[in-house]
Amino acid sequence: MTTDGAAAVEAFLAALPPDQQAALRALRATIARFLPDHVECMSYAMPGFRQPGVKGRMIAGYAAFRRHLGLYSHSGTIIPTLDCRPFKTSKSGILFTPATPLPDTLVETILRARQAEIATALRP
Template sequence: MSSQEIDDYLGRLDEVKRATLSQLRSDILRSLPNAEEGLSYAVPAFRLSGKLIAGFSAASKHLSYLPHSGTVLSSMAASDLEGYQWSKGALRFPVDRPLPRSLVKKLIAARRAET
């Protein structure tokens, strides 16, 4: 795994998606300064001690935060996820609206509590 893989992934995106996901990457690394960056299943992922903690992906009309857990999103307060579409494996958000840093911190804390 390498940070260059994520740089390459972001480099293939249009400017709006790249900017939004670059902000998410920065927020993830702020919460996980020792994370190993790379790709998992062809999308950016962040590991601690070999365990996937967070990730993200770009689709044609939305972006996704990937908690790499089937229970993180369902354990969040409804107010934290208000206005977002989500399933147990992904939190979708608009291409031009980064996730709030406070929400990213909560998502990572919930995932770390599981590992």
Template sequence: MTPHADHDSYIAAAPEPFRPALQHLRGVLAQALPDAEEMTAYNMPGFSVQGRVVASYAAFSKQLGLYVLGPAIATHAEELRAAGLKPSKTGVTFPAHKMPADQLVERLVRTSREHLDG
């Protein structure tokens, strides 16, 4: 994907089958991080607090990705694996039709937010 200035243009440029999932993920992140600002970095839309990225998301050719601070992935690694997801050091990828549960996404981003100060 080419660089995008905001979440709306990023989602609009994503493959059509991914757009509803991206829009949903954006809403879950916004709700879980009410004090965060929308931003883009590394050509990914995300949310930052005091200028530091807390969570971001992306669309790839065959899957979506959710990225948070490493300690959040480590804290919830077993839960991610139990959900059938394969976590990396700072994120998790998944097909658009098999998104992680909203509650799991909320726990990940809230844990990520908690680690900004710690």
């Protein structure tokens, strides 16, 4: 993980209630572990990780809302194809709470699916 955008991410996280802050810090660490060479940034007003390089595509972002947290794949086609039970999903994200965080295996599945989608789209 690079430090680009880390100050903005820290400001985002610092403004959250303690339970949401702790849950998203844990998710951030999990994502960074699976994407060690990716760039931490803010995109669509949420923290996330993009591929390295000037034109690096977004892999995933995360956010906090009043009643839930979310992990977003920056794609409308990945989440509907995955078994995300028992979590609620939308076309582009998976919702969870601080009391019920996402399992690392599910986070990894989402990240790897997004990477594969980008790789496929970039093939000539």
